[in-house]
Amino acid sequence: MDDTTRLTSEQSIKLFIQRDYSEGTAVKFQERFPSELQGRIDQGKFTEIIRHINSIYDEAEALSCKTFMENCCSCLTGYLLLLCMPTHYEKCVKRAARYITEENENTLNPKGIFMLDPMEKGLRCIEVCITTNRR
Secondary structure, rough: OOEEEEOOOOOEEEEEEEEEEOOOOOOOEEEOOOOOHOOOOOOHHHHHHHHHHHHHHHHHHEEEEEHHHHHHHHHHHOOOOHOOOOHHHHHHHHHHHHHHHHHHHHHHHOEEEEEOOOHHHOOEEEEEEEEOOOO
């Protein structure tokens, strides 16, 4: 199966970096470099961005003492605790969104590339938009 799906219009090309289910159902995106990005961004930098996103979601789904206690306290309070504080998973999702925004501003946008937060697509894929009219 192809790692990316391509949609084109006059102003932009949209790529979809699909989920990688080779290691189970954990949130992980494929790290293969799309040929459409060749010459626009360094392959190593793009792979580093995807790996960092994968590591944030890996941390979000990891079990730890903190997440265990968070779940126990939530259960004991009838899950009312979740109204008062964000969960570890929610914090990691926000951190991933901040990281993507940061990379868009610092690295991707100047090269005519825009990456959408995968949460907007239900964690099914990462949408990458490439403008065909470079400034």
